[in-house]
Amino acid sequence: MKTYDFKAKAILRALSENSRASISDLAKTAHCSRITASKIMKKLIEEYGIKFGVEVDEDALGLFQRHLLIVKLQKKPKPEELSEIFKNDPYVDNVYLCEGDFNLIIHAVASDPMKYIVWESLLPGKLGGYGANIYPSELMHANFGYFPVSGNIISRFAKNIDDTDRKLIAALAEDSGIGMSELSKELKMNRTTIYYRLFTLEKQGMIKRFTISVGKPPFEYIMAYAVNYRFNKTSSSRSVKMMEYYKAFDDKLPILTTFQLLAPMSGSFRFLGICLFDSRSAAVKGAVEAHKEIFSQEHVDLKQARIVGVIKGSYPFRNLDIANNYTRFKWSEEDLR
Secondary structure, eight states, X not given: OOOOOHHHHXXXXXXXXXXXXXXXXXXXXXXXXXXHHHHHHHHHHHHHTEEEEEEEOTTTTTOOEEEEEEEEESSOOOHHHHHHHHTTXXXXXXXXXXXXXXXXEEXXXXXXXXXXXXXXXXXXXXXXXXXXXXXXXXXXXXXXXXXXXXXXXHHHHOOSSOHHHHHHHHHHHHOTTOOHHHHHHHHTOOHHHHHHHHHHHHHTTSEEEEEEEESSOSOSEEEEEEXXXXXXXXXXXXXXXXXXXXXHTTTTSSSSOSEEEEEEEEESOSEEEEEEESSHHHHIIIIIIHXXXXXXXXXXXXXXXXXXXXXXXXXXXXXXXXXHHXXXXXXXXXXXX
């Protein structure tokens, strides 16, 4: 297993938690000089294809329609043809090409449920030449990780904020590492106003954090798995056990967190996981077999595939502390009455 310099790991973690951190802050975190921190950051950006973005609270912004569509194709797709199909689609934010039990993961976002339903009903026609079997699910609040939301989605669908805040968040979603002077010039807004609005948006929780996504993860096997269960009884104790299992993996892989996205869903599948391993055998053992073992009483039905490329959007990869950022999705019993 490849080893990584502590300073590089520390700076990548710091950028994942706050991509607008200053060089001085990064140097302090990595216990090095500003010059060294600057060099390390530039190398990380180039080597791992880092994109600066923002993690938002989709519910707070009115992005209530968040769906994940698992697609099995009968005909092998050509990436360039898929890119053409999805590049101008207003609802599709991220598309990943896969090999295995399914061939595509489509992350779609909208605010109007009826317009989303119409879009989803037209999707089989767009993919008709590939013999597509489509399995849609509603994506709930992620237990851990995130799907990067683009500036286009925020500009088009974000509600509960005025036009100025919408433009501000959209600009930072495309590049949260932008300098304040450049941002001020781009938005034609003075810096004091920007500082105040950003402070307010963060305080209100609409912006969770300024963050990054790693476009070139240094691992051989990127696994995605979609799960269904047949529950015999409550699974709360096993969910806790699974959560502890995820946390135990946090330090095992050096530069990025092992488990990158863990999210409950409602629909064709009940759960989605995306993780990074050095080999297929390690991924099967560390993700698939472990999940089936812990939830054995629920009769796990799991579909798995290797993610081999990005058709649209960004990978959801970064380095975050699972122990501090893992949250279990909880239904309110009062809301269900």
